[in-house]
Structures are given as C-alpha cells and as structure tokens.
Amino acid sequence: MAWYERNKQNITTTNNEKREIPEGIWHQCESCRTVTLVKDFIQDKYTCHSCGHHERIGSKEYFELLFDNKEYTPLITNLKSRDFLNFVDTKPYIERLENTRKKTGLDEATAVAHGKIEGMDLVISAMDFDFIGGSMGSVMGEKMAKAIDYAIQHRCAFMIISQSGGARMMESSLSLMQMAKVSAKLTQLAAAKLPYFSLLTNPTTGGVSASFAMLGDINMAEPKALVGFAGARVIKETIRVKELPENFQSAESNLENGFVDMIVDRKKLRCQLAELLRYWQHL
C-alpha cells in the first residue's frame, strides 16, 4: 500500500516494520516531505537526499551500515531489565517493559556488537530510542561495562552510539549510578590505551550526555542532532523565556562551542570511522 493510502487510512507502523517493506515503496522525509524510493532512502543510510535530514535508526541499522559485509557478533545478549522498585506511574514499569519488548522486538535500549570496519576491530554499543526513549537503566550500564571489559580483553577500539532522553526514572537512583559506572569503566579503557569514539545522535540529553556520551576521545555528532543537558521545557521555565536561541543544543552549536570534534554525515560515517581507526593501527 502506498504511503498516501496508509496515511489516509490512519495506518501507522513502526519504522522498523516500514523498513521491511520490499523495494519500490515510497518514503516521505519527516522534515521536508520530499518523497523518495525506500530503496534509495536506505541506500542513503536513511537520510533525505533532498534536505539531508537524518531519520532516526536503531542499533541493528547502525551495525549493518557500519560493519564490513554487515557481519558482526552480538555481545552480552543475556540481560533483561528488572522492576526492582515495583515502580508504577501511569503504568507499571513491568508492563511498560513488556509492551515495549513486544512493540519493538528489542530486548533493551542498547545492543552491543563486535565487528570490523575495513578489517579493523570495533566494539559498538548502540542505543535504540524506540525502547522507552533510549533511557539508561541498569541493563544499559551493565551491557556497556561488560562491552568495555570485552574491548579491553580483545584489544578493540570501543564506540557508543547514543540516542537517549537520559536516565530511566523507573530505576531511580540506580539509573543515576549508571553514569558513574560507565564513566568509571571508561577510565579502564583509557588506561588500556584503547580509543573510545562517542557518536551523539538525535537526541542525546540528560544523564547520557552528562556522562559517557561526552567522554569520547573523539566526540562525533550527526547533523542537527539535539545534544544537551537539560530539556528545553525545563530551561524555559527556569529562566522564564518563551523561545530559546536558534540552533540551541544542536550538534552544530556543540561543535561551535567546542564539545564535539566533528559532525559526520551518516553516509560518510563508516568511512570516517575507518579513517580514525587507522591512526591506532600505526602506533
């Protein structure tokens, strides 16, 4: 069914499912509404050929577009979140987890994989925003900690691809502690003299940006990604303004202010990573 038919009939499927649709189907850019073939859109790494908008993609898509021949080994796949506080807001946390697992087919907000980029080893921990906003809970922290151990053990470079609103409130203070946990583990990676690349994608905010996302030896961001500490609403309420400056908390302003090394178009990301990894091959 064509997209305009789907829209008319109010059919909304998740992006994941959409991507399963065979070739020949149209994709409309979320930003400029330009229509392209899905095939071309995927060829362009899920970016718009007209306006350059980077549509959000998940861990699986990143692994496939970055690793050689789309080959990689998933790591640390045996963990799942626990509702240790019996947290209930408008919905019990346990239900939220179950629903999200069913809806997304994902088991958590982060996935880890080991693969090669132009033959050079890299361990990537990539987040999935679709899983409760990419929120950071105990499982994310543990996966990253174990991924860092693995990278040290196998002498691999390490990368985190962030897309997260921040800490997972349903895990309360233990979600906060994941900031300290992963940051502490990164000191061990640094001591082992292995590089850590941090890619900030839309959005990277709160406790994720205020910890490992900002700690890369090299910090990269996708174009126009929202990158910041506090949410726009909180800032507006605190300083009592209606509007925030243009490009505020954008990848571009973070580059300008000195917090990221580069903005990388997703179409060039694999190439850029290979270029960087090569420096550590020639020490």
Next chain:
Amino acid sequence: MHFLDFEQPLEELQKLISDIQKNESIDDISKAESLQLLGQQYKTKQEKIYQNLSPWQKVQVARHPERPYSLYYISQICEQFTELHGDRNFRDDKAIIGGLGIIDGQTVMVIGHQKGENIKARQFRNFGMPNPEGYRKALRLMKMAERFNMPIVCLIDTPGAYPGIEAEERGQSQAIAQNLFEMAKLQVPIISVIIGEGASGGALGIGVGNRVLMLENTWYTVISPEACAAILWRSSEHKVKAAEALKLTANDALNLGIIDKIIPEPLGGAHSDPSTAATLLKTEILAQLAQLKPLSTTELVSQRIAKYEAMGQFDYKEA
C-alpha cells in the same frame, strides 16, 4: 523558627511555650513547671513526627530554609579552612565552594554545594545550582588534592545543576561527565556526604567516592520528585506520589546499595540543632578517613571502580 506543614502540632506547642514565657502574671515556679511539661510534650511530639517521616516530608526537611549548609559544617568541622576560588578558565561559581581545611589535624580538600541563608544569599548562590565552572573548579581542587596526597571530602546539597542557556553553551554535560571520569580514578580517598538535596547529575558531579554517606533526612536520586511527577504523571502535583515511587530516602539508598552509611541527625532534623549535626558529621568523616587512609592508591581506585561497577539490578534471560 520555620515550621514545615507537618510540624503544625509543634508550632502550636511552641506558640504556647513563648506565650507562657512572655506572660508576667504567672509566678516563676508555676511558669517553670508548665514550661518543663510543655518542653517534654514538645520533645515527645517531635520524636513521634520525626520517627515516621514520609519520603516527601524528608524532602521537605532536606530543603528546610534553616538547614545548615556546607560552609556552616566546614566552620564547625575544620580547625582552619581557606576557601579557594575559580576554575582558572572562566569564573568562580558561587554554588560550589571549596578549599583546604584541617580536620582533627589532617589536611583535606573540602568541596561542597552551597545554598544561601536568606533571599539575597540564595540568589548569590544560585540556589545551590552550579554552572559548568562550578564542576570545573571542583575538579581543579580535586586534582590539586591528588598532587599533594590530600583526602577529598565532598558535601552534596543541590536541587540540580543549573538548567540555563549559558550553562548549556559552556558544557554542563561535559563538565559533569569529566568529573565522573576523573573522580573514578583519583588516587586519594574521596568521601562524599549528602547533607541536603542530592538531585541527579548535579549531585553526582561531585558525588563519586570511596565512601558515600547520607545524613538521615536527605534525599538522593535521579530527578526531583516534582520534575519526575511532571514527566511521568504530567503534573508536578503528583510530587508526593513521585517521592514515594522514587525511593529517594537515605534508607532506600542504603537498601539499593548506592550509599554506605546513614549519619543520624539530631531530633527534629539538622536545622533544629546544627552544632550536634556537625559533630555527628565530623565523627563519621573521621571514622571513614581512618578506614581509607591505610589503603594504597591502587586499592583506592580499584575499590571505587568496583563499587560503582556493582551498582545495578537486572535479570538474566533464561537460556
């Protein structure tokens, strides 16, 4: 004296007490008798209230306007203290203070969030909400402490890192992140104590330690109950519910393994007897220092990293 809403019975008793004190028509002996009786009643009532504080009430006590702040504790705990200023890059943040101090004959670096005692001072201290330069000043002082092998004591009391435009532009995230990274590997003992509010990254930014302690009536978690309620319940009016759900009290933190010990407060909270609160704090800091001092630098760092590495609760999938 400022009474919190749940302290209303105490306020009434206090009013009665001062009325009797002022009343000149009562003879001294009966006055003394009534005052003693009322004093007893006041204490019993206070005990009863403070033994059963709800999480939200603890948040209120932690925010009590007369609660002692870092500089007060420092003045009581240290034989001498010299405040040091500035991050050497941009500015001196007023919401985080720090400097050299001597506690019981030992030189330490003391760093703390600082709130103000009155309206003017509160504004001057930005309500205890640091900007990035506050975290960078703290890190500068910690690095200095490391150079000279001085233990570090951090006193935490913040409603959060400041959410402002300039704070973002100067890298609030990066400043906090850098502290988490550097504090993990500092080669000196770090003792962090939550003395009031421990709100999220703003607290953790000077909160990583070999030992993390909480005063009895404080809170420490990922978000303030109001902000949590605004996000999850779509209205900050659900703050009481959020405070319950977040498990933010000292007892909860101890059960969750994010702190090592609770430091008791005098009856009625630290604000009702600040000098006793300071003595209790000092005693515990000294006890912890004594435990940490014999550890080698390697032991200190690995103990600290292992401590945070162990934090988290999750399940393993069935094979």
